Structures are given as C-alpha cells and as structure tokens.
Amino acid sequence: MNLHQFRFLREAVRQNFNLTEAAKALFTSQPGVSKAIIELEEELGVDIFTRHGKRIRGLTEPGRAVLKSVEAIMREVDSLKRIGKEFAAxxxxxxxxxxxxxxxxxxxxxxxxxxxxxxxxxxxxxxxxxxxxxxxxxxxxxxxxxxxxxxxxxxxxLISLPCYQWEHLVVVPPEHPLLKAKPLTLEDIAAYPLITYDTAFAGRNKIDHAFALRSLKPEILLEAIDADVIKTYVELGMGVGIIAGMAFDAERDRNLRALPAGHLFGSNVxxxxxxxxxxxxxxxxxxxxxxxxxxxxxxxxxxxxxxxxxxxx
Missing domain, CATH: 3.40.190.10 (Periplasmic binding protein-like II)
Structure with a gap:
C-alpha cells in the first residue's frame, strides 16, 4: 500500500472514473493507474470500484469507505508538504x-x-x-x-467564517420615478423590468424570496454575473438594477443613483x-x-x- 495508489484512486474518482483522464492529470500511463488500483484492491481484499467489463462505473460500498480514508490521508500528506514549505520560506x-x-x-x-x-x-x-x-x-x-x-x-x-455584512442597492438613472418613492417598496420596484444577478450570485435567492413572499412576479429582463454589466444596461435605460452595495461608488457611477434596499431584501454575509x-x-x-x-x-x-x-x- 503506497501513496501512489492513493493518488491514483482519488484522481480516478475526480475524473468521473475515467482512468485515461486520471492518468493525464497525473502525468502517468493509464495501464499504470489501472494496475495500481487493482493491486490496492487485492491488498485490501475488497472491490473498490463497480465494473462493467473493463470499464469502471462507480464506487462500491466498501469503496466509498476506502475513498473517505484516502482523502483524509492525502489531506495530511498535503499538510506535511505545506509545513515543510512554510518553514523553508x-x-x-x-x-x-x-x-x-x-x-x-x-x-x-x-x-x-x-x-x-x-x-x-x-x-x-x-x-x-x-x-x-x-x-x-x-x-x-x-x-x-x-x-x-x-x-x-x-x-x-469546507469550513467557512463570516467576513462582513452588506445589503443590496437599487440603481436607476438620474430623474427616474423610483427616486421619488418614499419609502421604496417591492411593489414600486416590480413595476419596472429588472436587471440583476444570475441566480448563482450575490444573494439573488434573497431577492427572489422577497418578491415571492409578496406574491410579486417581476419581469427579470436581464441576468448577469457581475455588477458592471448590470450598471451598464441600467445606464442605457433598459430597466432597474439590483446590485450588491459594495459595487456602487457615487463618484465612479455618476450616471446612476442608488437607493438602499436592505429593508426589502435583508442583509447578506x-x-x-x-x-x-x-x-x-x-x-x-x-x-x-x-x-x-x-x-x-x-x-x-x-x-x-x-x-x-x-x-x-
């Protein structure tokens, strides 16, 4: 049993059980990867992978347990390498x-x-x-x-820790009617086409949830992965933007006006x-x-x- 076998096993799983791709990722040969995995199975006395002919299809139940242990071992090996590097430099x-x-x-x-x-x-x-x-x-x-x-x-x-809180802003061109809305409401915003983040980004789930709670179905005209794109299309007058507060700078974004929207969409971390x-x-x-x-x-x-x-x- 050795670290090469563990690396080959881990990479085979990462490459969706494609041993050719695993070999490429590790700069070695596919037969070498296959042989090392078979030798590991023989030493452990269990089948790690399910197979159809020569093709690997997935992990067996004992294979999942083996992979979990291998991942833990490789994390420790990686940590040892990093310790050495840190003390060296x-x-x-x-x-x-x-x-x-x-x-x-x-x-x-x-x-x-x-x-x-x-x-x-x-x-x-x-x-x-x-x-x-x-x-x-x-x-x-x-x-x-x-x-x-x-x-x-x-x-x-993953272990995650909070850094800072932020809230969304509604951004519009100067003289936009929403600038007169006091207080700004979800109904006010939903009256206009919206330009905001893709569903995977920047608290979009909280935006959608807020509208859903009020049974509102705003028109999402455009979704983007970054605030610069959102602000560009708002400047063109195509709709109302909803962006992360950190993405607005009054000096830089002189062609836009921002309205606080934390009271509508809550805070994010x-x-x-x-x-x-x-x-x-x-x-x-x-x-x-x-x-x-x-x-x-x-x-x-x-x-x-x-x-x-x-x-x-």
Missing part, C-alpha cells in the same frame, strides 16, 4: 484565492494591494467563478481560500472558506486578517481544530 510561495467577480472587483483590491506590499515574494492568483465553482476549486486543492456569500457555508468539506483539515501558510492567515478585522489566526485555528464549532458576526 516564511515569506514566499504561492497563494490562490477563488472568488466571485463582485468580490474580486470591489472588495479585494485594497486587501490584495496591502497583502502584496507585505509579502512581495508571494505569488498571488485570483480564480473566479460562481459560489459552487469556487467551492470545488478549494475542495480539489486548486485554491487555498474561497470568498463569496452565504452559499459556500452549505458546502460539505460574505464569507471566507477553507478546506476542512487543510494546513494554511502563515501569510494566508495574514490575508484573512487584512480582509476582515473580526477574524484572527487564533480564532481561525480554533474553528478549524473543532474547538469553536460556530462563529458568526
């Missing part, structure tokens, strides 16, 4: 953050700038996607951290998430502390070690 290395466009565009620039000034030798990378995609990036070790809204708190295998059992380099803790003053290394470690199971703002 405290202030250099690589650091990858998976996040949404809204976070990358509006919340992170100053944090990234401050971090880069503090750790100029660290290669920082930003990967973008929707909350489900960025969670998968962390789970598959493509990224160290995920930063998004509440959705990532529901992903098994941006969260930072890491893989359960992961080893974080020292500068990753520093980045989180720069991101939000509510978190520090001691608190983060206590949550990751299970000493403090719940922490909310």
């Amino acid at each position: 405290q202030d250099s290395g690589s650091f990858t953050i998976a996040t949404t466009h809204t976070q990358a565009r509006y919340s992170l620039p100053k944090v990234v700038q401050a971090f880069s000034q503090k750790y100029p030798k660290v290669k920082l990378s930003l990967l973008q996607g929707n909350p489900k995609q960025i969670a998968e990036m962390v789970l598959n070790d493509q990224a160290d951290l995920a930063i998004a809204t509440e959705a990532i708190a529901e992903i098994d295998g 941006s969260r930072v998430a890491m893989k359960n059992g992961a080893y974080l380099r020292g500068y990753v803790y520093t980045f989180i502390e720069l991101l939000t003053p509510t978190l520090n290394r001691k608190l983060i470690e206590s949550v990751m070690n299970g000493e403090k199971p719940v922490y909310e703002l």
